[in-house]
Amino acid sequence: GAAAAAAGDLSGRRVVVTAGPTVEDLDPVRYLGNRSSGKMGFAVAERAAARGAEVTLITGPVNLGTPRGVARVDVRSALSMRDALARALGDDLSGADALVMTAAVADYRPAVVSPVKLKKMQGAGGDETSLRLVKNPDLLAEIGAKRATKKPVLVGFAVETGTPEQLVDYARGKLLQKKCDLVVANEARVAFAGDDNRATIVSAAGAEGLGTMSKVELADRILDRVRDVWADIVA
Ligand code: CTP
Ligand code: CA
Numbered sequence: 216g217a218a219a220a221a222a223g224d225l226s227g228r229r230v231v232v233t234a235g236p237t238v239e240d241l242d243p244v245r246y247l248g249n250r251s252s253g254k255m256g257f258a259v260a261e262r263a264a265a266r267g268a269e270v271t272l273i274t275g276p277v278n279l280g281t282p283r284g285v286a287r288v289d290v291r292s293a294l295s296m297r298d299a300l301a302r303a304l305g306d307d308l309s310g311a312d313a314l315v316m317t318a319a320v321a322d323y324r325p326a327v328v329s330p331v332k333l334k335k336m337q338g339a340g341g342d343e344t345s346l347r348l349v350k351n352p353d354l355l356a357e358i359g360a361k362r363a364t365k366k367p368v369l370v371g372f373a374v375e376t377g378t379p380e381q382l383v384d385y386a387r388g389k390l391l392q393k394k395c396d397l398v399v400a401n402e403a404r405v406a407f408a409g410d411d412n413r414a415t416i417v418s419a420a421g422a423e424g425l426g427t428m429s430k431v432e433l434a435d436r437i438l439d440r441v442r443d444v445w446a447d448i449v450a
Contacts, residue, residue: 225442229268230263230271230311232272233273233274234272234275237318237319240292241328251318251319256315259438260282263315273318293351297352300354308366314368315370317372320354322350324349376403386398386417396441397418397441401415
């Protein structure tokens with residue numbers, strides 16, 4: 216909690232955070248995006264830096280200022296976020312002690328990106344159209360599959376609609392499938408709404424439901440849990 220968020224308690228640690236949406240271009244004027252504001256990831260980056268960590272923040276297009284002391288890398292698509300992650304983590308993943316993956320990474324991208332603006336089709340045949348999409352790589356699952364130790368500690372996020380029970384079930388599935396240490400689950404309606412969030416933190420040990428709090432406060436709670444994982448590694 217707040218008392219545990221002591222100044223400097225994360226010093227000497229390297230934390231990589233991803234934030235915001237990814238944006239998948241269709242042509243020079245159109246893209247597929249999502250409702251992620253970036254606020255959760257920016258809050259994690261801000262708090263990690265304030266608590267002494269060396270922080271790299273890899274973000275999709277958002278309207279937010281860079282938190283003090285944070286190295287920011289701006290990206291656009293899932294594939295460009297993958298490149299930035301590879302640079303930040305290194306081939307052997309030794310570049311970070313923790314990766315907090317708050318980004319809402321697009322699951323699919325247009326199969327073809329047109330270099331020129333697409334024109335609408337004329338005549339009766341143009342009344343309907345469809346878009347061919349191809350799957351993006353799962354950035355977190357790739358890193359989870361590659362990771363041999365707890366370096367970096369991996370934190371995933373899961374934004375869902377549906378019942379609280381489904382929320383935790385999906386989060387457990389993602390924890391196992393992506394080989395994460397923690398998955399922070401929240402409801403889309405709350406998560407994308409503004410400055411507050413209500414989350415459940417799921418780990419192999421169980422699910423901890425948290426009350427509604429600011430994204431900054433939730434960031435501290437998540438970082439407390441990451442610090443606990445680090446402490447367990449030493450013990
Ligand atoms: N994620 C990722 N790469 C993707 C999709 C998701 O790294 N291509 C990460 C997100 O950053 C998040 C976690 O995986 O930390 C869960 O994302 P989510 O969209 O909830 O899970 P998916 O596995 O994509 O499942 P679905 O969207 O079908 O619920
Ligand atoms: Ca997804």
